[in-house]
Amino acid sequence: MSGSSRLGCRAPREPTRRARCEDGRVITRDDVRRAPKVLLHDHLDGGLRPATVAELAAEVGHELPATDPEELGRWFAEAADSGSLVRYLETFDHTVAVMQNGPALARVARECVEDLAADGVVYAEIRYAPEQHVEGGMTLDEVVAAVQDGFEAGMAAAGGRIVVRQLLTAMRHQARSMEIAELAVAWRDRGVAGFDIAGAEAGHPPTRHLDAFEYLQRENSHFTIHAGEAFGLPSIWQAIQWCGADRLGHGVRIVDDITVHDDGSVELGRLAAYVRDQRIPLEMCPASNVQTGAAESVAEHPIGLLTRLRFRVTVNTDNRLMSGTSMTGEMHALVEAFGYGYDDLQWFTINAMKSAFLPFDERLALIDEVIKPGYAALRRS
């Protein structure tokens, strides 16, 4: 099409504004840390503290590429920075290897909550694949129970400053999705808020797991699907129109269905229009996308365009260890790249809270009693 560009996975650079709050003060990283934040897409096995990986590895005799925590943290970030999702995923061999017994899982889960609370996260849904944690002899039920124990200990220690729920993931190249979906339903009133599929996307379409998604729909249950990260529109289309996903994990490649004309006007294809019209939440993870090659840089990440077009954009970490990131880091990077202010950060946060797999009244209470007053206090400070 002459005079216009179909976007592919790179969106045109959005005009940059200076990162200032409404009164003209520059928003600092510490301001972002103090802002209430909501996290919908974060992997338990992608967020361990490097020191914990080293200690747990020593306990079970697992060999690591480095034992010094700082060096190990650098190793994860560098190894994950490969430009390929498949190679990015190889780094999880080391974290999954040290999460094969109840105390280790509970410790990792508790530390996850502590780290998120310290970062100003007020609500989080944390996902992991129970089927990857049974090599030490635990049952799937015992795995979920150990993680729940850790989450509850972390929430108690944080004195009510954070609410955390589990999402149970099935690996898309394996064949246990129905079992994991049943596990999610069995635990729905005990800390599990929903279901997901993850793993290498190309060659593993979500429709392989249709029976699990149809079961969850019959059970009035919630699920998200990793789609539109390493593979494009067909994956997103299947996730929504065949599988009935409530949200899209990443969904960044929806820009393949958006055309920006030279005069600045924008045209949405039918799928992109559907996603926006239906307010389907996009769990965007900029740092992770830059590492796996789904975006060139944060400044060129399609989140800028999708935000301007008012898709239901949410900001997430994906894997804090592999990406050396945090919710504060992600949001501050967006502030710097796009000049976002408190209004934008609050918008991302309320988008995420509206999209959470938590009952409506609990979502509303967090928006009205925590998020809005938290941003109001920051604006006054």
Ligand SMILES: O=c1[nH]cnc2c1ncn2[C@H]1C[C@H](O)[C@@H](CO)O1
């Ligand atoms: O961004 C991702 N895309 C697909 N799969 C992922 C991503 N991040 C982590 N995973 C995989 C590796 C983990 O072992 C698994 C469960 O958390 O999910």
Ligand SMILES: [Zn+2]
């Ligand atoms: Zn993910």
